Amino acid sequence: MSDPGFTSDEMMTIAASRVMKNDDICFVGIGAPSAACNVARLTHAPDITLIYESGTIGVRPDILPLSIGDGELCDTALTTVSVPEMFRYWLQGGRITVGFLGAAEIDRFGNINTTVIGDYDAPKVRLPGGGGAPEIATSSQAIYVTLKQSIRSMVKEIQFYTSFGHGVGGDHRQRLGIETNGPVLLITDLAIWKPDPVTKEFTVVSIHPHATREMIQETCGWAVKYSDMVDTTMAPTKKELAILRDLKQRSSAAHTGDAMKATMAT
C-alpha cells in the first residue's frame, strides 16, 4: 500500500475534530478528545467553548495540556470555577452540548469501562477509574467517543460499567430515567460509527481512506455491522495536518523539555 501522507492516528484526530461545531459547549476528556477539540478550534470552529473538568471554561491553549489541570488551561480560560461548581452548575445544570470521552474498553452500545479489568474486588488490572465520566455520560446532551481500534479496547462485553451508554440497547437509557442522548458518535482510527436508530448498536457509516472492512473487523471484538450507505471519510487536508502536527510538536516539546533536568537534579 502506498504511503497516504498521514497516519491512522492523525486521521482519527482530524475526523473527530470535524464533528465539533462552532457553537458547541464541549466537556473535553484528556488525550485523543483534547487533541481533536483543539484542532477543531484552530480550524473550522474558532468560537467553540471547550471546558475541562478542572473548572476551566472557554480555554484556548497553545499547547495540548498533559493533564486536565495544566496551567495553560487556566491562563487561557474565560473563567475558572471551583470543581463543585463545575459539576453542579455547568454539567448537572445541562449546559454541555457534547461530552467528548476516550475509553479503555467500549462495547457496541457505547458503554465504557475505565475502572477495572477482571473482578472489581480482585482485579487483574486496576485502571484509574471514572473521574467525571459517569455523570458526563448522562448529563451532557450528547456523547462522542474516540479511541484506537483493538481487540482489547472494542469488546463484546465490558468488564465494568464505568459510564453508561445505551446499556443493552434500545430504550435502556429512557428506562433508567436518563433524558440525554448518550453516545451518538464513535470515531476510531479506521472508521466513523453511529448508533442504529432502533437497536442503538454502533454501525459503521464511514470508512477512512486506506482502511478496509477486514481491518475494521480484525480490530473489533464484536461482529461489525454497516449502515446501508457507507461513505469514505475525506482524507485530512494539508491545512488540517499542518495544524495538528504543529500542535503535537509544540506540546511534546513542552512536556518533556528542560523541566526533566530540574527534577532529577535534586
Added chain:
Amino acid sequence: MTEKFTSLNKAVAQNLHDGDTVAFEGFTHLIPYAAAHEAIRQGLKDLTLIRMTPDVIYDQMIGMGMARKLVFSYAGNPGVGLLRRLRDAVEMSWPKTIEIEEHSHSAMANAYEAGASGLPMAVFRGYLGAGLADVNSNIKSVTCPFSGETLAAVPAIRPDVTFIHAQKADKKGNILIEGIVGVQKEAALAAQRVVVIVEEVVDTLDTHANATILPHWTVTNICHVAGGSHPSYAHGHYIRDNAAYLEWDKIAADRKVFLAWMAENVLQATPEVFSQRIATLKVAS
C-alpha cells in the same frame, strides 16, 4: 505573627495522627507535596486517605504502607497513566492490603460541599446506570419529595484534617488561593483541622472582592515552604513539571527503584529542597 505559623514538621506532628481520616487535596494544581513528604518522614500509619484525584503523593504514601483505606474518584498519574504503587497494593497487597471506596468526581465534589455546609449527605443527579453503585455501599438514592425524581445520595466528607497548598498568606494568616482552585476551599471548611502550606507570606493579600480566601480563623496552622507544590505547580509562581510526572511512571514501576527513590528524595530530604526543585520552573513576575 502568631503561633498559627509553624514549621512543617511541627504542623504535621500536631495535626495528623495515626488512624486519622485525612485529605491532601488539590486538583492537579497546588498539590501539597511538601506536606505529604513530611507525613511520610514522620511515618504515620493506618490513615484513611481522601482525595478526588489521588496522584503521585498518594502513590508514594500507599507504597510506603501508610494507608489503611483510600477514598477517591480518579486514581491516575494525570496525563500519564496508572498509579503503579496503588495498583501493586490493590492487585498484590504490597506492601499491605488497602481498602478502597470509589466514587465519581460529581459525588466527591458534592460530598465535600456537603461537609463544608454542615450537612450529613450530598444529593445530586448521578450514578445513573453506573457500576460503582453496585460495589460501593455508600452510594444510595433518595426520592425528591417535590418532583418524585430519584437522585443519588452519598455521605458528606468530614476529614479529621485537611492539608492544602496555597499561594499566599498575609501576616494574620488569611489565605489566598488562585488559579485552578479545585475543591480545596470545601475540603478545608469540611475538616476539623486545616493546615495550609504557602508559597509566600506577605503584608497584605492585595486582591479583589471575589478572590478565593480562607479567613485566618478557619485555618489551624500555616507553614511557609516555597516550591512546596513541586512537581505540581503554583499558578503565578512556577509551572507544572510535566517531565517529573512522566519520570514517576518509571520510578513507580519497580518496588526497589521506588524505595530507593523515596529514601533519597523524601526520607533523607527536608522541606528546604523544594525551593531548589523549582529553580528552573519559575514564572517571571
